[in-house]
Amino acid sequence: MTVGITESVAAQLAEFNAVPRVQDLYEGDGAAFYDRVVGSDRSEVREVLALARRAGGAVLDLAAGSGRLAIPLVRCGTRVTAVDLSADMLSRLEGEIAGNPLLDCVVADMRSFALERRYELIIIGATSITLLDAKDRIAMYASVREHLAEGGIFALTIAGTSSGAHLRVTEDQRFTVDGPDGAEEYLYSQQIVDDGTARVVNWARAADFVRNGTVTVLTSRLRVLDADILRAELVQAGFTDPRVYPVRASAGSDIVLLETSLRGEHRSA
Structure with missing residues (x-):
């Protein structure tokens, strides 16, 4: 696995011959995206x-x-x-x-x-x-x-x-995320690593996957x-x-x- 990128996202990048732009989920563009996803969550x-x-x-x-x-x-x-x-x-x-x-x-x-x-x-x-x-x-x-x-x-x-069980499996999903220009579809990819003790998470906008393009991949590594x-x-x-x-x-x-x-x-x- 490329550092910070799940095998699933790496395969899609290869399919489109696209170049990843890896960005921490909590910095720069990632911070703005993270706020869009969780900012309105009232949990806790x-x-x-x-x-x-x-x-x-x-x-x-x-x-x-x-x-x-x-x-x-x-x-x-x-x-x-x-x-x-x-x-x-x-x-x-x-x-x-x-x-x-x-x-x-x-x-x-x-x-x-x-x-x-x-x-x-x-x-x-x-x-x-x-x-x-x-x-x-x-x-x-x-x-x-x-x-x-x-x-x-x-x-x-x-x-x-119940939520913890979902955090222990490798999976890909697609989510609609509201943004300043309207709703956008994002690929969410999670890969379990280190013998099940950690997970690598990626977010990437679906529309960015174009041939020979550059795809911003927001990434984080979390412990299980x-x-x-x-x-x-x-x-x-x-x-x-x-x-x-x-x-x-x-x-x-x-x-x-x-x-x-x-x-x-x-x-x-």
């Missing part, structure tokens, strides 16, 4: 707002992206620090609620960020933890411990049983995880055994939220 929003009300303080939103969770939090009067490795994503967030004093955007890696305060709630939504491998997750847990206030809540989401894996990791990393419960999600999606906090011996570490 109700549950995160409830957590923020219960936590009663500032929120740290890791892998905040274009603000699917941060924006409703800020609009409800919550102070939010939005951290993302993609400046393009955070630029879209800042443009949506420009100048709001409750929002701070920080370009940083969720594995190794260093901020000047602790937070009553730290969240990782949209199953973004699957961007990290096991070593990276350990580093991220350590950073969360350093920034979680005493009695604070750490919450993250992952695909549930479930709630049981993350529960064990959180306990090992010094958190309480998390409460796991379903969240409201779009039709056909199955998402669960893991809610935890620091164990007593780690609160003053």
